[in-house]
Structure formats: C-alpha cells, structure tokens
Amino acid sequence: MNIFLRELKANRKALIIWSVCMFLLVLSGMSKYTAYSSSGQNNALFNSMPHSLKALLGFGSFDVTTMSGYFAMLFLYIELTVAIHAVLLGAGIVAKEERDKTTEFLIVKPLSRTAVITAKLFAALVEVFVLNIVTLVSSIFMVDAYNKGADISGEIVRFMVSMFIVQLIFLSLGAALAAFIKNPKASGSLSAGVLLASFVVSKITDLTDRLNMLNLLSPFKYFSYKDLVEGGGLSAGIIIPAILLVAVLSALTYFFYRKRDLNV
Amino acid sequence: MSAIEFKKLTKSYGKSRGIIDVNFKVEEGDIFGFIGPNGAGKSTAIRTLLGLIHPTSGSATIFGKSCIEHPQVKKDVGYLPSEVFYYDHMRVIDLLNYSASFYKKDCKKRIRELAEIMDLDLKKKIDDLSFGNRKKVGIVQGLLHDPKLIILDEPTSGLDPLMQQKFFELIRDENKKGATIFFSSHILGEVQRMCNRVALIKEGRIIKLEKMSDLRENNYKRIRIETPAAIDRSFFEMPGVSKLELKDHMVNFLFRGDINTVIRKISQTNIANLLIEEPDLEEIFLHYYEKEGETV
Structure with missing residues (x-):
C-alpha cells in the first residue's frame, strides 16, 4: 500500500499536466469543427480528395462533416496522446527505481519483487483511468458545446472504453519492456519507439487493404472506429483478446522483473 | 544458525x-x-x-x-x-x-x-x-x-x-x-x-x-632497530624476515617465526634502539596480497 501511495504522489504533478493537456487538446480540436462542418462545400472538397490523402489526414473512412465522424478523426490524436502517456508511465514506473538509484532502498525492505510490481502496476492503472475519465468528461462537454445534430454521448463513452483498453495494452507493454531490457535509462525511449512504430503501421494499413494482417501489430487498429461511428457496439471478439494481451504482458512484467539483476 | x-x-x-x-x-x-x-x-x-x-x-x-x-x-x-x-x-x-x-x-x-x-x-x-x-x-x-x-x-x-x-x-x-x-x-x-x-x-x-x-598475532612482528653505525643489509637476511628496509642507521622489517631466533640475531650486533610492535593490518594485508601475487 505504501508503494502504491508513494507512486501516486510522485506522479501527481505529471498527471495534472497530462490532464490539462488532454483538456486543451479536446478543446482546440473541437473548436475547429465549425470549419469542417460549416458549409456543404467542404463535403464536396473532401469527396474530391484522393483516398490516400484522406487516410493520411486521419479520416479515410469517416464523414468529417458530421459530429460523430469528426470526433472519430479527432479521437485518433487523442488516443495517440494517451497511449504515449501510458507507455511512458508503464516503462517509467518499473525502471525508475533503477534509474534514480533507489533500488537498494526498496529491495532490502521485507517485500517480494512481485509485491513491488503489483503496487506499481495498480498505481499506474489508477493514473491511466484518471486520464481516461478526464478525456471522457472534456469530450462530452466540448462536443455538446459545438454539436448541432444528434447527441453522441453514448458513442463517446464507447470510444473511451476502447481507448482505456488501448491504454492498458501500452501501459503493460511499457512495463514489460522496462522489466526486460537491461538499461533502465533506455526503457522510456525504446517504449516510445515501439509505440510510434505501431502508429506508423496503423497509417500504412489505412492506405491499403492488402496489409490488414499488419494491424495485429498496431493496437490503434484493434477496434473498428468506423463501426463505432455507424452506431455499432464494441465487439467482445476484440475486447477479450485485447484484455488477454494485457494479461500476458503483465505476466511477462512479473516474470522478467523477478529474474532481473537489478542495477544499482 | x-x-x-x-x-x-x-x-x-x-x-x-x-x-x-x-x-x-x-x-x-x-x-x-x-x-x-x-x-x-x-x-x-x-x-x-x-x-x-x-x-x-x-x-x-x-x-x-x-x-x-x-x-x-x-x-x-x-x-x-x-x-x-x-x-x-x-x-x-x-x-x-x-x-x-x-x-x-x-x-x-x-x-x-x-x-x-x-x-x-x-x-x-x-x-x-x-x-x-x-x-x-x-x-x-x-x-x-x-x-x-x-x-x-x-x-x-x-x-x-x-x-x-x-x-x-x-x-x-x-x-x-x-x-x-x-x-x-x-x-x-x-x-x-x-x-x-x-x-x-x-x-x-x-x-x-x-x-x-x-x-594480528600470526607471529608477525614489526621490528625497528636503530644502529650506531651503518649495517650491512645481508646481516638481517634470514628466514622469516620480509619487507627489509635499511635507511641511514634505521633497520625496519616484518618478522614471522620464532621470535628467539631474531632476538639472538639482534644480540650479535651493537644497537642503539629497538622497537618490536604489532604490525597493523594494512601491513599484513599487503603482505598477503604480495604473496598471492607471487604465486600467480
């Protein structure tokens, strides 16, 4: 319990900054909605764009002149941002004791490495959840402020549920990488590199249908946001494997951390 | 336990x-x-x-x-x-x-x-x-x-x-x-x-x-002798003596073994002062190190 509280306290300032940034991202994103939706001309403009350009801009399959389509486009950037937070948090929370040379302090306390990781992962889980809720509340308010059509709050909630699972995947990925690689200072940059690679993969598979197998490598593509926009629900066939992936990555974190020779 | x-x-x-x-x-x-x-x-x-x-x-x-x-x-x-x-x-x-x-x-x-x-x-x-x-x-x-x-x-x-x-x-x-x-x-x-x-x-x-x-007691003694006249180095070269140093009229060495033999040796010459003390650990330690070094 003490490690859990200590981690929450240590990351409090960072979490506040991330929360403010998420709010500002949603705010600035939504404030541009009027430009997209204001006139029917835009629709014609977007339709005349080649698919690859639309895909690179993030709205290959959405109608961005409607609120739900526009939010789906904005959501990709929101999701990327919180994924960066999650992967850095996961890597940092495992690696920080070694990076800051506090391992000797912690490991000579009468508790197992398993207990250390459990406390840290729970603290990270709480932080990821808080950021998700902040994003959810900001999105609902800001969308409501600009929306002239049908209410899409239910859709936003489903988006955020899918985002939470993506956050968990990146959190556990960062933790597992930090527990695995020897140099604690490299874990953050390596995790961020893996995340960017998976984002690039998601952009490549946007451009063409032939590489859809690659989507397995990119948690950004696990959920079909096109279906969500069209009013579909979240599919259990995706949620369950995604949760299993989180479980496997967490188990690997424990496994690697237990076997690890800790740097001091 | x-x-x-x-x-x-x-x-x-x-x-x-x-x-x-x-x-x-x-x-x-x-x-x-x-x-x-x-x-x-x-x-x-x-x-x-x-x-x-x-x-x-x-x-x-x-x-x-x-x-x-x-x-x-x-x-x-x-x-x-x-x-x-x-x-x-x-x-x-x-x-x-x-x-x-x-x-x-x-x-x-x-x-x-x-x-x-x-x-x-x-x-x-x-x-x-x-x-x-x-x-x-x-x-x-x-x-x-x-x-x-x-x-x-x-x-x-x-x-x-x-x-x-x-x-x-x-x-x-x-x-x-x-x-x-x-x-x-x-x-x-x-x-x-x-x-x-x-x-x-x-x-x-x-x-x-x-x-x-x-x-400390491992028979090691640090022996310092002051002689009225310069003395030949070979005089003290005997079994058990190590780290022998001669400087002006001072003789300085570590001795390990039967203390009587070195006392007899000293008594054969004319000395001005004699100090026999426990060597400090540092000396013994260095000695061990050197011995190890020789065998390697």
Missing part, C-alpha cells in the same frame, strides 16, 4: 569477473569485517546476499533463508549502501517514515533518537543535503527498525572523524544489544578497531578468513 552464510557463491557478469566460489559464515552476535580493495567484489557479494542480483551458482542466505525466496527475512536486516541515493523532493522525515512504513512496528521514537545521535536535521529536504548528511540519513534509515543483522557497505566514506566515532559507538551499542554486524571496507584501520573476525577478498576470491586476533 549463522546470521549470514555464503556457500560456494559465484556471480559472473558475462565476461567480466564478479565473485568466485565465496564460502564463509558469519555467526550471530559477531562483528565481521569484509575487507578488500575497491572492485574486489565486496558489493557484489552483499548485493547477492540481499537479493538484488541472482547468484550464478551457489547460495547466499540470511538466517538460513534466501532473500529472494523468503523476502520476509529482510525485516530483520538493516542495510547501509555505499552510496546513498533517495527519492527527490522528499524531506528527511518523510523518507524515514516511508522506510519505517515497510516494517510492522512503530519506529517514531527510534528515528528521533538516532537523528539526535547523528545530529541530523529531519526537516531538511534530501536534495539539499551534502554527501555526508545523506550518509547520515542512510545510517538512520538502516537502523530505525532495530534490525538483528546490520550490513554496512563502506559505511564511513563521507563522514567526518567525529561522526565516524559516533557511528562506531552506535554500531557497538547495537552489537551489545545482540545485533550481528557485517561490515565491508577498504579502510583497514576501521575494521581493525571494530571487528572480531575478518574475511579478505581479492579479485573475487576469499583469500583469508581469520579471527582478527589470529590475524
């Missing part, structure tokens, strides 16, 4: 040497010195003992249990690392309370007592402390839960002589209360002052394991 037991402990880091086949015990109630030059493997041995790193082969146990398999055994261990690093942005008292929170006992009173002995300001931020003051935080942090085994890795670096004095008194008091002390150092004087038994480590191997008193 032994407080600490190393059984054929080997730890290698890839190609580089860690420690090789370390074998010894520290009995409960002992003050045990662990001496060797920097880089000999003292910290590696201690970190394996505490479960920070895994042994390549063999085992290291505390009160018969491995720290990795039985983390609860660590509740009786106090540890002072050679370099003290702590969480930034914490006050000393916050850090100590955090440390105390891992033990299921009330340590508040002990924290105040120790801070008073070590003259440590609990309200200061750790970031603002000097190296010596951080070391004091480390000492209080290592002792606040009244551990039964105290492991000290180069404890006195950074402390001024007055604080070292206080620190050694504190450690002796803990030992009188029943705590076992395991003390690594490359400063031989402090080991000499404190310890009952010692292990000498060099290049990852234990080269000598002895009672402090045996080590």
